[in-house]
Amino acid sequence: MHTSSSQSTRPAALELTGVSKSYRSESTTVAALRDISLAVPAGTFTAVMGPSGSGKSTLLQSAAGLDSPDAGCVLLGGTEISRMRGKALTRFRRDHVGFVFQSYNLLPQLTVTDNVTLPLLLAGRGTDRAWLAYLLDAVGLDGLGGRKPQELSGGQQQRAAIARALITRPDVVFADEPTGALDSGTARQVLELLRHTVTALNQTVVMVTHDPVAASYADTVVFLADGRIDGSMDGASARDVSDRLAYLGRN
Numbered sequence: 001m002h003t004s005s006s007q008s009t010r011p012a013a014l015e016l017t018g019v020s021k022s023y024r025s026e027s028t029t030v031a032a033l034r035d036i037s038l039a040v041p042a043g044t045f046t047a048v049m050g051p052s053g054s055g056k057s058t059l060l061q062s063a064a065g066l067d068s069p070d071a072g073c074v075l076l077g078g079t080e081i082s083r084m085r086g087k088a089l090t091r092f093r094r095d096h097v098g099f100v101f102q103s104y105n106l107l108p109q110l111t112v113t114d115n116v117t118l119p120l121l122l123a124g125r126g127t128d129r130a131w132l133a134y135l136l137d138a139v140g141l142d143g144l145g146g147r148k149p150q151e152l153s154g155g156q157q158q159r160a161a162i163a164r165a166l167i168t169r170p171d172v173v174f175a176d177e178p179t180g181a182l183d184s185g186t187a188r189q190v191l192e193l194l195r196h197t198v199t200a201l202n203q204t205v206v207m208v209t210h211d212p213v214a215a216s217y218a219d220t221v222v223f224l225a226d227g228r229i230d231g232s233m234d235g236a237s238a239r240d241v242s243d244r245l246a247y248l249g250r251n
């Protein structure tokens with residue numbers, strides 16, 4: 001992720017320009033994002049880190065078209081989504097965005113295969129059987145497509161959720177604390193899988209995390225403090241990230 005797309009030779013899969021978002025109630029206004037500009041090159045893995053309340057979830061929601069910014073522009077796969085609303089936005093998200101959540105969000109009554117192909121069904125698209133088989137194999141669930149989610153371990157459920165996020169070949173996969181519910185060994189497998197989707201499949205991944213070890217799997221770590229970008233690091237180790245977090249917002 002860069003603060004200007006011109007810094008990258010790859011096209012930006014995601015570009016935010018001057019994005020601001022506030023939450024207003026009768027008595028207060030909270031500025032969750034303040035004039036955020038950044039570009040995520042296609043085929044890269046970006047982690048977003050920052051203290052609680054720094055705006056990570058709001059950034060993810062605005063970038064993924066789950067929420068509308070008050071000001072600024074969001075381009076996803078070259079399409080401006082910040083002005084899209086309603087059905088057009090829902091349709092765009094289905095075709096162009098993949099999501100991975102901490103809680104997997106698999107439907108318990110559906111098999112792994114049916115969960116993974118659900119985004120295609122919702123989008124009215126047919127299933128590319130070869131791509132489905134490739135993905136199930138790539139996420140280590142070959143032969144388990146007929147199981148229900150409760151018949152899988154937490155790590156296997158998260159890997160099914162990653163296959164579901166990839167099935168539509170989205171422009172960007174957004175992952176919100178994808179390893180938050182997993183033990184460290186299982187978390188490592190899931191992070192290696194996300195890394196693999198970037199390196200081998202040229203997928204673009206943007207991940208919000210509190211965990212410096214998780215962030216160290218990313219190409220770039222972007223730091224947020226008080227709704228603003230407070231620098232970024234490329235190729236950072238978990239130690240680098242921890243050290244940087246300790247000084248966040250003090251510059």
Ligand SMILES: Nc1ncnc2c1ncn2[C@@H]1O[C@H](COP(=O)(O)OP(=O)(O)OP(=O)(O)O)[C@@H](O)[C@H]1O
Pocket residue numbers: 023024030031032050051052053054055056057058059
């Ligand atoms: N729906 C909302 N209504 C009012 N304020 C909100 C709402 N959602 C977020 N906020 C506020 O906006 C700011 C940014 O919140 P956000 O959830 O984006 O932070 P975060 O970095 O993801 O935090 P955490 O790490 O705790 O999940 C915080 O001050 C938060 O209290």
